Amino acid sequence: AQTVTQSQPEMSVQEAETVTLSCTYDTSESDYYLFWYKQPPSRQMILVIRQEAYKQQNATENRFSVNFQKAAKSFSLKISDSQLGDAAMYFCAYRSAGNAGNMLTFGGGTRLMVKP
């Protein structure tokens, strides 16, 4: 079974600064997807960024980028120019490729606080 670990329960960043959230995972599969989700106080889960394991290029979405290290099974999220609205819980997630029934496996989450 796959496991996802987020070793930082809480992180803090100054507004406009950069912060990196860590995520490691364990799998024996070669084809899979990795995700970062944001859960603000509203509790609505929002997809931040997605990475296909077969792609070597790191995914980027505006101020959000990942550092995907497949051999090390590491998938960190970098948030640049942090904004107050970035304050939320962030969850790293893994999903096997292929079958429609494959579910997401979530890490324990990292609470990000943004200081004005």
Next chain:
Amino acid sequence: GAVVSQHPSWVICKSGTSVKIECRSLDFQATTMFWYRQFPKQSLMLMATSNEGSKATYEQGVEKDKFLINHASLTLSTLTVTSAHPEDSSFYICSARGLAGGRDEQFFGPGTRLTVL
């Protein structure tokens, strides 16, 4: 973008009653729907996976007779908490997986807060 709705957004009920939560994919057909439970300051815990027209697959430790899941169509799944007790109080989140905007993604509903008195 793809939208998943949940109803109700919050519910308070007496111990022993049953509560039904609806999950709908509004602008796409969901091949699979997932039900999660989330306790305060914790991650999402998968309860069950359901495909339209077939029985749900429950995760280990989740009582299928307590948490009844019906996936009647490609756009609707329901979770019924039967004979609810205070320990069932939690935040329940549904998620629908399907093709939307050209991508195979999993989209989340806004969640339902259940409080059992």
